[in-house]
Amino acid sequence: MVVTERFRLHTGYSLLSAVLGSLLLKAEAYGVPIRLQSAVDNRLCLVCHAKSTLTKRLPTGKVVSLYVNEADYQRSVHAERLCTDCHVDIVELPHEKEIELVNCSRCHYVGTVSPPDLKKYAEYRESIHKVALDRGNHRAPACQDCHGYHNILPPTDPDSQINRRNIPQTCGKCHLAIYSDYQEGIHGRLLRAGNSDVPVCTDCHGEHNIQSPQDPNSRVYATQVPQTCASCHAAEKIMRKYGIKVDKYETYRESYHGVVNQYGGITVANCASCHQAHRILPASDPASSVNKHNLPRTCGQCHPGANANFARGKMHVRVTKEEARLLYYVRLGFRMLTIGVMAALIGHIFLDLFSRWRERRKGRRRQG
Numbered sequence: 001m002v003v004t005e006r007f008r009l010h011t012g013y014s015l016l017s018a019v020l021g022s023l024l025l026k027a028e029a030y031g032v033p034i035r036l037q038s039a040v041d042n043r044l045c046l047v048c049h050a051k052s053t054l055t056k057r058l059p060t061g062k063v064v065s066l067y068v069n070e071a072d073y074q075r076s077v078h079a080e081r082l083c084t085d086c087h088v089d090i091v092e093l094p095h096e097k098e099i100e101l102v103n104c105s106r107c108h109y110v111g112t113v114s115p116p117d118l119k120k121y122a123e124y125r126e127s128i129h130k131v132a133l134d135r136g137n138h139r140a141p142a143c144q145d146c147h148g149y150h151n152i153l154p155p156t157d158p159d160s161q162i163n164r165r166n167i168p169q170t171c172g173k174c175h176l177a178i179y180s181d182y183q184e185g186i187h188g189r190l191l192r193a194g195n196s197d198v199p200v201c202t203d204c205h206g207e208h209n210i211q212s213p214q215d216p217n218s219r220v221y222a223t224q225v226p227q228t229c230a231s232c233h234a235a236e237k238i239m240r241k242y243g244i245k246v247d248k249y250e251t252y253r254e255s256y257h258g259v260v261n262q263y264g265g266i267t268v269a270n271c272a273s274c275h276q277a278h279r280i281l282p283a284s285d286p287a288s289s290v291n292k293h294n295l296p297r298t299c300g301q302c303h304p305g306a307n308a309n310f311a312r313g314k315m316h317v318r319v320t321k322e323e324a325r326l327l328y329y330v331r332l333g334f335r336m337l338t339i340g341v342m343a344a345l346i347g348h349i350f351l352d353l354f355s356r357w358r359e360r361r362k363g364r365r366r367q368g
Contacts, residue, residue, distance in 0.1 A: 181279035
């Protein structure tokens with residue numbers, strides 16, 4: 001009974017498509033436009049766009065597919081929408097003029113009720129991607145390049161282009177070299193193994209508000225990198241799982257590099273300068289930039305002539321009696337020396353003022 005019903009539905013669908021296709025072809029042949037006004041509009045669009053061979057050659061010479069997989073569309077978050085809800089510049093068939101890129105902000109804007117109040121598009125407008133797009137860089141991503149076109153799925157769906165596990169691949173469509181480095185690094189390896197704790201592109205760079213690394217507001221600007229890395233590496237709950245100490249951020253901040261970085265130094269080493277930005281490997285890996293055999297070359301990026309002795313010292317040192325006794329007492333000695341010098345200076349100033357006061361007092365007595 002179920003099979004019979006499915007057969008009837010399939011037959012009805014096929015007949016409807018055939019009728020609509022015939023109608024569309026006849027209308028096109030006689031130059032009579034078909035107005036799009038009802039729910040049947042999607043069926044009319046799919047008469048042509050359901051053909052996997054449908055393509056278009058752009059002025060640049062690039063050939064793009066105009067195929068719409070109906071099954072993907074019916075599964076997408078826009079399944080209940082009409083084609084013309086998004087393609088508002090298409091009002092009749094056939095359409096011969098150039099079709100504009102869909103403007104997602106018609107629905108996705110701050111203050112909208114359905115979908116709920118979204119700031120994402122407002123953030124995107126200020127991002128490096130939108131700025132580049134507005135300046136004429138047609139390779140810069142619009143909403144569709146990341147979220148998909150007719151196959152947009154919620155982030156929780158494993159097949160979504162913006163599902164956490166798929167984000168590196170989505171970004172990698174444009175940033176291929178960086179994607180390759182990330183895949184080779186420990187973060188990419190663990191992500192492929194199913195680890196959800198490791199960072200993906202959006203954890204470091206942001207989602208819709210991505211800024212250039214040269215922008216002081218960027219999360220990957222030189223002075224912001226330590227805080228960005230610390231969001232995971234200073235989180236005890238995460239680091240405890242992998243036996244990684246959480247003092248890396250603190251010890252960096254106490255170092256010369258960290259102090260200069262806090263005061264706005266952008267040429268001093270930050271986390272990415274030593275560990276690399278995307279191809280991050282554990283120090284035990286021979287290919288790691290912080291492997292003991294590679295440290296002279298890594299340090300030599302800023303310190304020309306750095307040799308094995310230069311890089312022999314311990315990194316990320318916590319200056320305590322237990323971990324670095326000599327450094328602890330050297331620091332203590334300098335602190336005491338500084339305090340002593342300051343105390344002597346203040347005392348000298350006080351005695352000088354006192355002496356001046358006594359001299360003035362004596363002068364007044366003589367005059368009296």
